[in-house]
Amino acid sequence: HVQLVESGGGSVQAGGSLRLSCAASASASSTNCIGWFRQAPGKEREGLAAVWLLQSRPYYADSVKGRFTISHDSAKNTVYLQMNSLKPEDTAMYYCAADSRERGWRTLGAPLLYSGQGTQVTVS
Numbered sequence: 001h002v003q004l005v006e007s008g009g010g011s012v013q014a015g016g017s018l019r020l021s022c023a024a025s026a027s028a029s030s031t032n033c034i035g036w037f038r039q040a041p042g043k044e045r046e047g048l049a050a051v052w053l054l055q056s057r058p059y060y061a062d063s064v065k066g067r068f069t070i071s072h073d074s075a076k077n078t079v080y081l082q083m084n085s086l087k088p089e090d091t092a093m094y095y096c097a098a099d100s101r102e103r104g105w106r107t108l109g110a111p112l113l114y115s116g117q118g119t120q121v122t123v124s
Contacts, residue, residue, distance in 0.1 A: 001025060004025070004028050023077065101113075
């Protein structure tokens with residue numbers, strides 16, 4: 001049973017930071033790739049960051065490169081997204097997802113195999 005449970009969202013002022021956590025089930029981790037995407041009202045799903053677990057290889061979208069950092073704690077089966085220098089345009093629902101196909105992360109609007117319920121991030 002694939003489970004991805006997000007936490008850590010909230011409201012922050014521009015320039016601030018938040019850290020999102022994603023607790024993944026073993027089934028989710030078996031996809032070998034867990035990451036984060038976001039979706040704002042009226043906008044397409046945007047893959048932000050992902051990590052291929054066996055290779056420890058990260059991917060970042062250009063919109064977050066240099067500001068967001070993805071990390072994985074294998075002992076806790078948890079993936080984190082550290083978000084710094086947040087901007088109002090980062091306001092969205094943030095979802096944890098599991099899918100090893102690169103297209104899902106790199107292509108705006110592309111579906112991802114498994115995702116969680118999401119956590120809201122609001123930057124004012």
